[in-house]
Amino acid sequence: xxxxxxxxxxxxxxxxxxxxxxxxxxxxxxxxxxxxxxxxxxxxxxxxxxxxxxxxxxxxxxxxxxxxxxxxxxxxxxxxxxxxxxxxxxxxxxxxxxxxxxxxxxxxxxxxxxxxxxxxxxxxxxxxxxxxxxxxxxxxxxxxxxxxxxxxxxxxxxxxxxxxxxxxxxxxxxxxxxxxxxxxxxxxxxxxxxxxxxxxxxxxxxxxxxxxxxxxxxxxxxxx
Numbered sequence: 001x002x003x004x005x006x007x008x009x010x011x012x013x014x015x016x017x018x019x020x021x022x023x024x025x026x027x028x029x030x031x032x033x034x035x036x037x038x039x040x041x042x043x044x045x046x047x048x049x050x051x052x053x054x055x056x057x058x059x060x061x062x063x064x065x066x067x068x069x070x071x072x073x074x075x076x077x078x079x080x081x082x083x084x085x086x087x088x089x090x091x092x093x094x095x096x097x098x099x100x101x102x103x104x105x106x107x108x109x110x111x112x113x114x115x116x117x118x119x120x121x122x123x124x125x126x127x128x129x130x131x132x133x134x135x136x137x138x139x140x141x142x143x144x145x146x147x148x149x150x151x152x153x154x155x156x157x158x159x160x161x162x163x164x165x166x167x168x169x170x171x172x173x174x175x176x177x178x179x180x181x182x183x184x185x186x187x188x189x190x191x192x193x194x195x196x197x198x199x200x201x202x203x204x205x206x207x208x209x210x211x212x213x214x215x216x217x218x219x220x221x222x223x224x
Contacts (some may be wrong), residue, residue, distance in 0.1 A: 021060040024050075025085065025104035027095065027132065028111050028148075030199060031208075032086025035070010039195040042074045046110075046200065046208035053080055053109045053213055063176070066100030091115050093128040096135075103139040108212055111197070112150030119157065121164045125150075127129055130168060137177055144177065146215055182215045 026032050026047055034045035047063065054061050064083040085099040092111040107204050111129060118124040129147070138141045147165050151160075166181045173179040185207040190197045193204030200208060 021062040021159070022106060023062050023064050023102075025064050025102060025105040025107040025136070027085045027099055027109045029086060029090050029095065029114050030071070030088040031110050031113060032084055032108075033067065033070060033088050033155060034086070035072055035074055035076075036088070036199070037072045039199070039201075042070060042072075042076065043195070043199060044076070044080070044202070044205060046205045046212070047084060048077070048080060049202075049206040050209035050212060053209060059088050064102045066098075066102065073090075074147060081124050082224065089114060091128075092125045092132075096128040096132050099132065099135075101135050101139050104136065104143055105135050105140065106216070107133075107143055107145045108148065109133075109145065110148035110150070110208075112165070116150065116157060116161070119160070121157070121161050125161060126164050126168050129165075130172060132180065133172055142176055144216075144219075145172075145179045146182050148175070148182045150213070178219065180215055180219050182211055185211050 005067055028106040030036070032047070034043035034046055034047070036043045051061075051063070063081040065083045067084055067086060068082040070076070071088045071127070085095065087095055087098055090098065091114045095111055109129060109132060110124045112121075114126040117119070136145060147169055149162050149165065162183070169179040169181040185193075188207065193200060193207060195201050
């Protein structure tokens with residue numbers, strides 16, 4: 001993580017300090033929303049370590065979205081930017097219908113976990129996610145979209161979800177508005193990285209955040 005932070009800091013050394021804050025739109029289900037207190041404390045999700053990493057690197061940013069609460073409406077840390085479009089327990093299609101059409105520079109989509117038991121991933125995940133991307137582009141034609149691999153749920157269908165979302169990214173990516181597939185962390189360990197086999201704990205959330213930052217850096221998008 002320290003090495004990654006150093007690489008990002010070097011890559012971003014030319015960032016203009018006077019530029020407008022990077023508008024980042026987190027979109028997803030419980031893994032994005034968080035806020036459950038049933039696990040012994042507020043579930044902060046990857047958004048908190050992502051915010052800490054970006055702030056530590058001196059990158060001006062602003063999380064955007066139509067939701068500011070966690071599942072149990074517990075207070076976030078005072079410095080936490082609460083805006084997102086994450087909705088606990090919701091499917092890809094449900095989030096499509098709930099999310100706000102807010103202009104953003106970068107969108108992080110982490111959906112599909114609650115559709116994990118559906119064989120028809122095109123109907124339940126790919127098609128509604130494509131509509132989400134269309135709506136994001138309507139708000140900002142130059143938005144960069146990062147699609148996370150839904151690495152949780154029925155692992156027997158994981159290869160199908162991964163392949164379908166990789167193809168979606170290839171089909172919809174353009175020079176003006178790239179779509180980047182972000183694979184699950186290679187070192188992911190549900191026993192150590194989640195509270196319950198699904199929802200990331202602090203360690204897992206940090207891994208997810210590092211994956212998103214690395215994807216932005218490797219694609220030369222978002223952290224410019």
